[in-house]
Amino acid sequence: MKILTPIKRVVDFTVKVRVKPDGSGVDLDNVKMSMNPFDEIAVEEAIRLRERGVATEVIAVSLGSATCQETLRTALAMGADRAILVETDTELEPLAVAKLLRQIVLKEEPQLVILGKQAIDDDSNQTGQMLAALLDWPQGTFASKLEVAAGKATVTREIDGGLETLELPLPAIITTDLRLNEPRYTTLPNIMKAKKRPLDILKAADLQTEVTPRLKTLKVEAPHPRKPGIKVNSVEDLITKLRNEAKVI
Amino acid sequence: MPILVLAEHDNVALKPATQHTVTAARKISEKADRAEIHILVMGQDAGKVAEAAARIEGVAKVVLADAPQLGPQTAEILAAQVLLQTGTEQYSHVLAPATTFGKNLLPRVAAQLDVQQISGITDVLSPTTFVRPIYAGNALATIETIAGAIIVLTTLSTGFDAAPIVETGAPIEPAKAIANEETGVRLVGRQLARSDKIELTAARIVVSGGRGLQKAENFQLLEALAAKLNAAVGASRAAVDAGYVPNDYQVGQTGKIVAPELYIAVGISGAIQHLAGMRDSKVIVAINKDPDAPIFQVADYGLVGDALEILPQLTAQL
Numbered sequence: 257m258k259i260l261t262p263i264k265r266v267v268d269f270t271v272k273v274r275v276k277p278d279g280s281g282v283d284l285d286n287v288k289m290s291m292n293p294f295d296e297i298a299v300e301e302a303i304r305l306r307e308r309g310v311a312t313e314v315i316a317v318s319l320g321s322a323t324c325q326e327t328l329r330t331a332l333a334m335g336a337d338r339a340i341l342v343e344t345d346t347e348l349e350p351l352a353v354a355k356l357l358r359q360i361v362l363k364e365e366p367q368l369v370i371l372g373k374q375a376i377d378d379d380s381n382q383t384g385q386m387l388a389a390l391l392d393w394p395q396g397t398f399a400s401k402l403e404v405a406a407g408k409a410t411v412t413r414e415i416d417g418g419l420e421t422l423e424l425p426l427p428a429i430i431t432t433d434l435r436l437n438e439p440r441y442t443t444l445p446n447i448m449k450a451k452k453r454p455l456d457i458l459k460a461a462d463l464q465t466e467v468t469p470r471l472k473t474l475k476v477e478a479p480h481p482r483k484p485g486i487k488v489n490s491v492e493d494l495i496t497k498l499r500n501e502a503k504v505i
Numbered sequence: 506m507p508i509l510v511l512a513e514h515d516n517v518a519l520k521p522a523t524q525h526t527v528t529a530a531r532k533i534s535e536k537a538d539r540a541e542i543h544i545l546v547m548g549q550d551a552g553k554v555a556e557a558a559a560r561i562e563g564v565a566k567v568v569l570a571d572a573p574q575l576g577p578q579t580a581e582i583l584a585a586q587v588l589l590q591t592g593t594e595q596y597s598h599v600l601a602p603a604t605t606f607g608k609n610l611l612p613r614v615a616a617q618l619d620v621q622q623i624s625g626i627t628d629v630l631s632p633t634t635f636v637r638p639i640y641a642g643n644a645l646a647t648i649e650t651i652a653g654a655i656i657v658l659t660t661l662s663t664g665f666d667a668a669p670i671v672e673t674g675a676p677i678e679p680a681k682a683i684a685n686e687e688t689g690v691r692l693v694g695r696q697l698a699r700s701d702k703i704e705l706t707a708a709r710i711v712v713s714g715g716r717g718l719q720k721a722e723n724f725q726l727l728e729a730l731a732a733k734l735n736a737a738v739g740a741s742r743a744a745v746d747a748g749y750v751p752n753d754y755q756v757g758q759t760g761k762i763v764a765p766e767l768y769i770a771v772g773i774s775g776a777i778q779h780l781a782g783m784r785d786s787k788v789i790v791a792i793n794k795d796p797d798a799p800i801f802q803v804a805d806y807g808l809v810g811d812a813l814e815i816l817p818q819l820t821a822q823l
Binding site: 267269270272273275282294349350351354373374376377378379380381382383384385386387388389390394395397398400410413414415416417418419420421422423424425433434435469470471472473474475476477478479482483485486487488489490491492494495497498502504505 | 579580581584604605606608609610611612613614615616617619620621622623624625634638639640641642643644645646647648649650651654688689690691692693694695696697698702704706710734742745746751752753755758759761766767777778784787788789790796801803804805806807808809815818819822823
């Protein structure tokens with residue numbers, strides 16, 4: 257059984273992004289880029305399924321510019337067997353990503369696609385659900401536990417107020433939440449090994465898929481700054497301020 | 506053309522998130538010749554939910570799709586039901602709350618409609634222009650959709666107040682339920698927290714704990730404070746990762762986004778991803794032993810000290 261793990265190259269989670277003065281977007285020049293943290297969890301889960309003998313091959317796929325090869329190499333260093341880059345310089349919206357991924361799924365025929373629940377740049381939380389819709393596959397989103405056996409995936413989902421467990425027939429789409437696993441670190445020997453693993457490059461244009469953006473970003477601005485606060489010296493002082501000044505208790 | 510709002514509920518009660526989404530729909534309606542707002546309730550034996558939805562101010566009609574196959578509310582069948590509705594009546598917009606319910610369901614609907622959804626809006630500038638936070642709330646994007654197509658949106662409760670409940674309800678119209686398609690998806694079960702727990706996104710006061718609480722047991726100190734203030738209890742991602750509390754306590758970019766009247770952060774350093782979830786709170790209090798913790802930069806009132814010593818004092822003196 258093959259597992260496909262789509263990954264996105266995003267601004268590293270430790271970076272505090274700055275809005276460009278002209279309001280056209282955020283400044284991404286010389287900013288550290290990494291694999292989206294939820295996608296790391298997806299790659300880790302796929303590799304664990306292979307290590308348990310459930311899956312036979314883990315394929316990482318990324319869509320974007322040539323620099324995404326670096327992110328794919330990270331997935332290979334974690335233990336993915338091979339990688340595919342769908343190269344494009346067009347900015348892709350989640351629907352376009354889902355449409356391109358659908359083409360890859362039809363070609364590779366995986367039984368599971370495991371994706372991060374959201375990318376930490378645009379925070380959309382859409383791609384997995386959209387891919388499930390386009391393939392007419394069942395979806396198990398925001399997974400905190402995944403078991404695969406006998407043609408079925410049993411997935412525990414993080415929902416508001418608690419947990420939900422679903423049983424899905426394969427093939428299926430899974431999106432990862434935080435507690436699914438803790439991704440492994442890449443080691444130098446594995447980084448070296450990863451360099452020899454295959455990384456195929458396809459041109460998005462060759463996939464005959466409509467990817468024109470549907471939305472237009474008119475402007476990007478910084479959120480309103482908060483007024484500077486004060487330090488209080490004691491619990492009594494804090495309670496007095498909250499009662500008489502802020503009037504919230 | 507009317508605007509369709511998807512109701513979030515558990516077949517028994519309507520979730521307050523729906524009222525916030527109705528306010529977003531009303532903001533669109535005001536700018537679109539007072540377009541009617543319809544609510545779609547999908548569930549099993551959900552008549553009570555439909556009655557509650559009908560009493561939200563500004564709602565013109567409730568459409569109730571009530572059938573056993575809709576009871577478990579799995580995304581596959583709910584999406585099919587929404588498409589049946591959008592195929593029956595023409596809508597300008599489809600909205601759902603940006604909760605795990607809406608996040609799970611609506612992109613599936615949008616893809617089937619061949620529409621690029623806009624997630625987690627916090628403001629409506631025109632019927633086709635919306636504001637949404639990106640990069641963990643470190644930037645706000647103004648997004649315009651191409652006119653002509655149906656517009657699919659999820660709404661953050663922090664951007665829109667809850668629409669009030671009125672005495673007289675709007676009419677409730679039954680809808681044909683989607684046939685029981687063999688999706689093969691089976692709901693095995695749900696483990697939900699006590700129903701008396703105050704919901705984070707609806708609470709007037711939220712008290713959150715972080716790694717500074719040091720262990721799961723110490724969250725009881727926070728629970729005691731919460732009980733005194735009638736507050737909901739939240740947590741930072743670090744506290745969730747450390748296993749102190751379940752994930753649905755998480756406030757932040759990848760958890761819940763809250764904007765209560767009062768937010769008390771205890772033993773939370775203030776990582777970017779946490780600030781994203783609470784920076785719009787009206788008043789922020791930070792209690793942390795590290796005077797240089799970034800949380801103090803967004804706090805209106807900061808108290809430097811050991812959370813485990815301060816918490817019992819605070820609870821006792823309130």
